[in-house]
Amino acid sequence: MSSLTLQQRTALRKQRQAAQARPEERNDTPRSSSPPPQTPSFPDRLSTLNFSGITPNPFTNGTSSNATNSSSIATRRLMGERIRKKVRLEPSSEAEFTQFIETTSPEEREALLHASVLRLTDLHAKSAQTTAAHYTPSKTLEKSLRPIIHAALLMPNIKYYSGNLSSIIMTVAETSNVKQMPNDDEERDALASWLNKEINNARYQLKKTIAESLTPGNELKNIAVLTDRLISKLGKQFNATLSIYLRVAFIRAEIVKNHKADKFWAAADDELEKMHNRGPQGFVDDLTTLYEEDIEAHGDPADSKCTPSTEMVGDRKPRWYQPLHDNVSKIQRIKIRTASKRKRGDEEEDEEDDGGEEPADKSGEEQENEDPNSNGGRQAGEEDEEDQ
Structure with missing residues (x-):
């Protein structure tokens, strides 16, 4: 047994578990000739469900998807207005912030956010270099x-x-x-x-x-x-x-x-x-x-x-x-x-x-x-x- 690989030992363990889960079959016990109980048909169960009041899937309905996007943009615009009142931005930064808020594509917003982080990193590095170039310790x-x-x-x-x-x-x-x-x-x-x-x-x-x-x-x-x-x-x-x-x-x-x-x-x-x-x-x-x-x-x-x-x-x-x-x-x-x-x-x-x-x-x-x-x-x- 010790010569078996890990994968082989795992297969044997699963076989043993499957065997223990099955009931013992004895030769002296006659098999039942009655068929197994019939599973209710899918249409019968489906007919009992109530679909009234459920919102249509926006990903399969073009009109609902557009409405959802418009609602999402409006919500983000309101959020953006609240943020502008709390955080003062330069005109150029405010324009970029508006672009970010009104962008409907999650992938594009993620790319814009990543680009902003990289630009901030570059500015920080440039600032550190300038500081080092002009740094003079105290007397x-x-x-x-x-x-x-x-x-x-x-x-x-x-x-x-x-x-x-x-x-x-x-x-x-x-x-x-x-x-x-x-x-x-x-x-x-x-x-x-x-x-x-x-x-x-x-x-x-x-x-x-x-x-x-x-x-x-x-x-x-x-x-x-x-x-x-x-x-x-x-x-x-x-x-x-x-x-x-x-x-x-x-x-x-x-x-x-x-x-x-x-x-x-x-x-x-x-x-x-x-x-x-x-x-x-x-x-x-x-x-x-x-x-x-x-x-x-x-x-x-x-x-x-x-x-x-x-x-x-x-x-x-x-x-x-x-x-x-x-x-x-x-x-x-x-x-x-x-x-x-x-x-x-x-x-x-x-x-x-x-x-x-x-x-x-x-x-x-x-x-x-x-x-x-x-x-x-x-x-x-x-x-x-x-x-x-």
Whole structure:
């Protein structure tokens, strides 16, 4: 029985039920020869029914159907007049509302309603885009967020330099109760766009300073001096550490590779991903190799007057420091489909991708040839220290 399929088992169950429902037939019981009682004929039963007063079917009677439609339109017009007194509409909207009320076809009314919903969705999306394009956070919120952005890029445990960094910054700001964070969804989306631009600006400044250290005779050539310059922009409570030296050496090694400006941070993250795939110890080993190569090329930190600290932050820790430290190691890369080829007729065309850059990098890396501060970007060191 267990080898039977579900359908076979169901058929057997129905057969058993049918057999149990039939009375037992015994061979010793004679069959009755009398015919079964005759069912009353249909006309006899039909004649007993009273059809007086029943409304004719409007779907089988053209005159009644027209009367019903006219009555329905009149009813909807009265309803529409009542609604107009309660809801004020623009002239164009009022005309569309009248058209909707007087439409007799249910299918057409449904289509009109659906089209109106879609138009409302389009208007909402356009409004959100306009809001995001012109959104600027308050001065207080700017002052709170910029140091978090610049600190994130110098954290020794940052996993990647792009990806969903803007959402990480928002999480840190909310966790540390940064004042004037928006609650409205549209404003939050607009703030995320603003954060992407600020992150791009901060990365631009970081890369620019490290690139300048490679020019002959530059005072920032020694990695200890360079790191001290970078960390000083965060405020007096931050200190350069050996772990940050390793990160700066990694970025400087990527700059030496001469990646295209709009591909730099994506290429750096590609290298980081390979290093992460080697495991924690392999990752540290790779960073150490780059650091030792940097010392050979640009000088030993011991030869400078700078001394690394054991902690990145002293006693006056900003309230956002620990949440930032805990979250930058969770940054996720945003994968973008790569370019592919497909044949169309006898021609083979490339389907160009968007450069393989994360959304946060698209606009920012295009600013490599211009001053990002023209878009409102500022150094963290140009602002007052955040209130503790």
